[in-house]
Amino acid sequence: MKETGQFEVYVEVLRAVIIAVIFLFLLWSDRKNDLKSWDGWRYILNGFFFLTFATTIDITDNYPSLSKFYIIGPTVLEAILEKIVGYLLGSILLALGFFKFVPLIADYRREAEARRKAEEFSKNILSSVDEGFIIIDENYRILSANRAFLESAGVEFTEAVGKKCYAVSHHSEKPCYESGEECAVMHTFQTGKPHNVLHKHISSDGSPYYVEIKSYPFSRENGRVKSVIEVLNDVTEKRQLEEQLAHSQKLEAVGQLAGGIAHDFNNIVTAIMGYAKLIKKKNASIEEAKKYAEQILLVAEKANSLTKSLLIFSRKGTLEVMPISVNDIILGMSELFRVVVGRKIELETDLLDEDIMIMADKGQIEQILLNLISNAKDAMPKGGKIKIKTAFAKLGETFIKVHNLEPAERYALITVSDEGEGMDDETKARIFEPFFTTKPVGKGTGLGLSMVYGIVKQHKGYIKVESKKGIGSKFYIYFPETNEMPIGMDDSTDKFFSGNGExxxxxxxxxxxxxxxxxxxxxxxxxxxxxxxxxxxxxxxxxxxxxxxxxxxxxxxxxxxxxxxxxxxxxxxxxxxxxxxxxxxxxxxxxxxxxxxxxxxxxxxxxxxxxxxxxxxxxxxxxxxxxxxxxxxx
The missing domain is CATH 3.40.50.2300 (Response regulator)
Structure with missing residues (x-):
């Protein structure tokens, strides 16, 4: 201590403390550093460790009393531990570490810069698209939003963040699921799966507009969805175009029916005129006249059924959901179906004895059946059999959730099968896509089955198809059963009520x-x-x-x-x-x-x-x- 001087000891102690602090800091930062798996980083840590060890020996050299702990002479041990193991090995490891590590730092910075640019690019992309994006937490609060959403909602970014999504999107005080509407975001939080819904709103001028909402899981924690990204898109124009296409297809279908209906009406007119002439003849008895009149009424009822069916498909009706009987619809449309399929095709119905009630728009269900019958007819150019069957079905809880059906105790099942050409797996997978058709150019729009799919989904139902090439196809349609009964009764009766001179x-x-x-x-x-x-x-x-x-x-x-x-x-x-x-x-x-x-x-x-x-x-x-x-x- 006297030989080296007290000042030198303090310097060596300070040096040892500095090296030790650096080493401990590196160890502490290493616990969360994503560079810790790199070799250069490990060399640097070991280098500082040996330098710390060497300075420790250097300090003990100033205290001869510590020599009693040395196994060999202090001078030899000092030389080995301090000069060779400590300083030399530590310096080599430190130099090697920096040699390996410095280039990786540059790469890391380049990667970080690339990530930053990618994030900025993604942000610019999201800001430039027409669809609105928002990120929502479990409390339905907005975490972030893009430009399109902010513009459509008429708010600034700072005004949207932290607010409830339904308050900003729909200007509502309560979420859509409390108003009886389906909520895509809630569905994604509960199931962890993407979901999409269509909402109809009324604008300030009273006109309807449609918003398609898609939701996807954004972040998870312990397998649970913590935030959801919601995509909002105004599809009013698309919806209007679909309605126009659907209406034009109805008119096209009516046009195609004209030939067959003209033939049927000629038969009806022939029967009515023939029976009327028989009644008119002078020698016709009262009993004969009654019999002929009954035949006229039966034939006229057939004409009435045809005209009613035509009116349904030529009008642009609004959706009127009410309790309806599936069997009654099929029976009411049977005459029109026979006109559609023609003489070469046999039409068979197998209807359940028990009445099957569903909540639906009558015209839309008739549209489904007509489209499926027309599709089956086109699949059998050489003739065959089409079968319509009704039944009840019970579906499992998982099936109902996966296919987004409305929960019910039982489901009405309508099957339409044909003996046509059938479909391969590739065609079957695309059969419900809009504008997809296997018919020659000019022979089909590809909208028939896509319309069927859309109507079924709109009624919270489910449709699937089974088909084999060369054997035929079978369509299964499920609708939730309802216990409600039709409002109003038929006011026709055989009893005639007289007046009192009014x-x-x-x-x-x-x-x-x-x-x-x-x-x-x-x-x-x-x-x-x-x-x-x-x-x-x-x-x-x-x-x-x-x-x-x-x-x-x-x-x-x-x-x-x-x-x-x-x-x-x-x-x-x-x-x-x-x-x-x-x-x-x-x-x-x-x-x-x-x-x-x-x-x-x-x-x-x-x-x-x-x-x-x-x-x-x-x-x-x-x-x-x-x-x-x-x-x-x-």
Whole structure:
């Protein structure tokens, strides 16, 4: 200690402490450094370790009392440990480590810069796309959003982040699943799988717009989804185009049916005219006339079934979901199906004895069946058999979740099978894709089965196909069963209700129908005044102040039935209105209810019993109300 001096000892101690601190710092940083697996890093750590060891020996050299711990002489041990093992080996390892490590640091920086540029590039890409992106946490709060979303929502980035996604996206105080709508984000959080839904909203000007929402897992923790990326895309134009294409396909289908229907109507007209002539002949007995009249009614009912089917497929109807019977739809469409398939194909139905009720739009289900029947017919150019079958099916919980069906105890199952050409696996995998068709150019749009798929999904159902090349195809359609029953009953009955001399205004532009209804009402005790257009109806009503009921055709020349009825109601607000229409359209009924209070509607064809019973019902209801008002006065 006296030989070296106290100052030198302090310097050596300080040097040892500095080296030890550096070594400990490197060890501490090594625990989370992604470079720790590199050889250069390990060499540097070992180099500092030996340098620390050497400085320790250097310090002990200044304390002879420590020599008693040395196994050999202190001078020899010092030389070996300090000079060779410590400084020399440590310096070599340190130099080797830096030689290996410095180039890797440069590579690491280049990789970090590349990652930064890639992230910036991805951010720019997301900001430039038209679809809106947001990242949402488990509490439905927005973590991040791209430019397209912010612009569509009309908010700044700082205003969106931290807010509930439904508050920013839909301007709603509660999530969509609480409003009865399907929530894609909730589905992804619960199942861990991507999901997409279509939402319909109403804009400030009252017009509908459609938003397609897709959600994907974004981050996970212990197997659980912690955040979701939601993609929002305005598909209003696409939806409108699909509706236009669907409508045009309906019209195209009706056009293709024209030849077959013309043939059927010729048969119907032949039968009606033939039986009518037999009735007209002078020597026909009353019994024969009744028998012929019954045949005319049966043939006319067939014509009625065909015209109803045509009206369904030529109109652009809105979706009206209500309880409907699957079996009734198939039976009601059977005549049209037979026209579609032609004479070479046998059509067989196997319907369950028990009634099968589903919540659906009647026209859409009819569209599904017509498309499948048409597809089956095209698959059998040489003829064969098409079979339609109904049944109940029970589905497993996993199957329901995987295919996003609406949960139900039982499912209505409709199968449509054919003996056609069948499909290979590649065709079968693409059969429901829009615009995919195996038909020659100009022979098909490729929309038929994609429309079927879309309608089934819209009704929370499921469709699948089994097919083998050269054997045929079989389509399975599942719909959730409902316990609800149809609203309203058929108002037709064989019983005719007579009048009590009430005066009725009958406005109908078709001479034959007007004459038939006038005779029917007059024969059963009513006084009838007639008009052939809207203007004449108003004029006749003004000339007769004792009219209790106005029976008015909805579509008439000069002035339509609705406008004429409004003028009549201004003259006498208490008069009852019964509209007649050749169109079975929910929009017409809605328009009537909006414009005329307590008006009724009968759709053509209108048999005498339907007309008489509806007239009696309306007038009796009025008399009951009048009687009640009279009792209150007394």
């Amino acid at each position: 005066k009725i205004l009958l406005a109908e532009d078709d001479n034959h129908i007007r004459r038939l209804m006038e005779n029917c009402l007059t024969d059963y005790g009513y006084k009838v005044v007639v008009a052939s257009n809207g203007n004449e109806a108003v004029k006749v009503f003004c000339e007769n102040d004792d009219i209790e009921l106005a029976v008015i055709d909805y579509i008439m020349p000069e002035k339509d039935g609705l406008e004429a009825s409004k003028e009549i109601k201004k003259i006498n607000p208490n008069v009852k209105i019964l509209f007649l229409s050749g169109f079975s359209d929910n929009n017409i009924e809605r328009e009537i209810n909006d414009e005329i209070k307590n008006a009724e509607l009968l759709t053509k064809p209108i048999l005498p019993e339907r007309l008489l019973n509806k007239v009696r019902e309306i007038l009796s209801k009025e008399k009951e109300l009048t009687s009640l008002d009279s009792d209150k006065l007394h």
